[in-house]
Amino acid sequence: MERKRIRRAMTVGMASLVLLAFSLLAASCSKEEGGKEPAPSTGEEIQVEVGKRSDVDSLLRDLDQAMDSVSPEDFSDAQLEDSALGL
Amino acid sequence: MxxxxxxxxxxxxxxxxxxxxxxxxxxxxxxxxxxxxxxxERWEFLQQRIELIIARFNNNQQRHQKVYEQVRSAVSEFLEKMKAKGYDVSKLEQDLATWEQMFEKFAQDYAAFIQKLEEIAALSPEQAQGSFYSLLREARQLLRVVRQDAMDIRLFYQQTIRADIQELRNQLPESV
Structure with a gap:
């Protein structure tokens, strides 16, 4: 009777652990996905139309997004500091 | 005895x-x-770190190059289309040429920076004892130049290229 109870407790414990692991995994995946939104036009050709003002507005939006997808901080000093080198 | x-x-x-x-x-x-x-052992560990850093920088540089080529090509296409329509694009044409020189400077300065890091990674432990820190100082200085180049490109877009396009946009009809 006692052994049955222990086994049941262990089963419940294991199931909880598995659920916890899955939820942590899902949380970390969604965090990664939401971390840095890629520019929709990155890697593709930007469409250029010059018929009317709204065409140029659209072009400016794409250019802004593309330029915002890279940062000068990709070359920050911090990446060559002693701590980054493990010194 | x-x-x-x-x-x-x-x-x-x-x-x-x-x-x-x-x-x-x-x-x-x-x-x-x-x-x-x-x-x-310590030097081998440090070499591995430097190689990892080189790979990370190369990845960043490729992303930048790709974006720069993408925006340069779009602005150039816009310029040609506006010129074909009879608009005065001389200001944008001149500024685009300046921007292209900035892209070239970025590529050259980046190559010099990576070459310096590769020079460090290729040192023997004995050589590293003598020249590691002086070469690292040089590499850090070159990295600052690369970062400044990327910043200049970004600012030139925001303050000049974008304004030129906006100026031409205002000459277009509201709708066709």
Whole structure:
């Protein structure tokens, strides 16, 4: 009777652990996905139309997004500091 | 008898005098070997870190190059289309040429920076002891130049290229 109870407790414990692991995994995946939104036009050709003002507005939006997808901080000093080198 | 004892004593003293330094020397060379081994291991670790950093920088540089080519090509296409329609694009044309020079400078400065990092990674442990820090200082200086280049490109877009396009946009009809 006692052994049955222990086994049941262990089963419940294991199931909880598995659920916890899955939820942590899902949380970390969604965090990664939401971390840095890629520019929709990155890697593709930007469409250029010059018929009317709204065409140029659209072009400016794409250019802004593309330029915002890279940062000068990709070359920050911090990446060559002693701590980054493990010194 | 006393003579023999004296002789034995002298021989024993001589033996002790010759064996002790030999043992000490052996011990010292063993310590030097261990030190050299530790130095080698430490340098290999540092080399791996530098190679990892080079790979990360190269990845960032490729992303930048790709975006720069993408926006340069779009602005150039816009310019040609506006020119074909009879608009005065001379200001944008001139600014685009300046922007293109900035892209070239970025690429050249980046190449010099990576070359310096590769130079560091190729050092032997003995060479590294003498010149690691001075080369690292140079690499850090070159990295600052690359970052400034990327910043200049971004600012030139925001303050000049974008304004030129906006100016031409305002000359277009509201709708067709």
């Amino acid at each position: 006393r003579k023999a004892l004296l002789l034995a004593g002298v021989v024993a003293l001589l033996l002790v005098c010759s064996v002790v330094p030999a043992l000490a020397q052996e011990n010292q060379s063993g310590e030097e070997g261990r030190l050299r081994e530790r130095l080698q």
